[in-house]
Amino acid sequence: MLLYRASLPLSRSTLKYVTGVVRRHRARLDGKDRALPPGMQALMVLVYLRKGETFAELGAGFGVSTTTAWRYVNETVELLAARSPKLAQALRKAVEDGLLYLVLDGTLIPIDRVAADRPFYSGKHRKHGMNLQVIATPSGEIVWVSGALPGAVHDLKATRIWGLLRALEATGLLVLADKGYNGAGEPLFTPYKGRNKPEHLKNANRSHARLRSPGERANAQFKSGRILRKLRCCPHRAGHLAKAIHVLQARETHAN
Structure with a gap:
């Protein structure tokens, strides 16, 4: 050795x-x-x-x-x-901090599964994994991370499972999300869908993307912990690992 x-x-x-x-x-x-x-x-x-x-x-x-x-x-x-903030606590702090809006985004934590494990297969990402929902500030700081759901669960369904829509609506804040959340209604604001959109709708989508992109980069922070680049332990541990990494990243930010 x-x-x-x-x-x-x-x-x-x-x-x-x-x-x-x-x-x-x-x-x-x-x-x-x-x-x-x-x-x-x-x-x-x-x-x-x-x-x-x-x-x-x-x-x-x-x-x-x-x-x-x-x-x-x-x-x-x-x-x-266990020290990761609960949803109500995290959103209350976001309101107290005077944030103008929040960004909601889903991320897939790849797992080491075989093709037969269909519940874990994400058609969006074309790989097996676990679905995490992440709320971030406009600057890309993680506010809250959910537990893990099988990759086959759609982002919109995940928001309902975790009770996100009602909790976010209660804050009174705007929440930006990508097209995967279309149909959720308020408080989520998603890009306009469809081809051959008029120019003013295209401009609106560009503005939406510019405001949303820093917050969406928050998901990349989890991958700085290599353990989540491809999970080889029990898939359902992805949520615990993500929450632990979130706590440590918050400590690092505070230390700097």
Whole structure:
């Protein structure tokens, strides 16, 4: 086994935050000795989320078994995901921050599935994955991320499952979304559909796209955590992983 030194593009304050989360969790348990101290468990989880290493690779790198690495990572991801803001809380803060509008967009987290797994197949993206709904600010900062649904679920159906339309309407804010949400009605504003549109409708769609695009780039932030570039664990863990990454990204933004 060859070992090497590596680095993570994360601040020390983020490591300190995750270490505190792990330490407080352990204090609530029976206090048994662990194979790794809280700081090393926190670092292992950051490596997993950021670099997407397998549990076998993590175990070898941190000197623990594959099973222990799996248990430590899943434990900490659950703790972080629980700190992700709930929908009502996130929207209330958006209103308090005086945002002019929000951007709603769906993203697909690719998964390692076979062709027979039709419920996970997204016809829009032509691949297997899990559907996540993301609300972002006009500048591209993530406000809220949903749990995971099979990729075959349409974005518009996902908004109804998560109760987004009613919650967004209650804020009084404008919400921009792409053509996949056509038919939702207020408070969503979507581009005009159809071919050979008159010029004023084309101009309206261009303006809509310019306002929407920074917010839609928020989805790319999840892919900075390589673990979500192609998920090889249980597909239904995609939501927990995305929420954990959201919490860490918010910490990084605050630290900078």
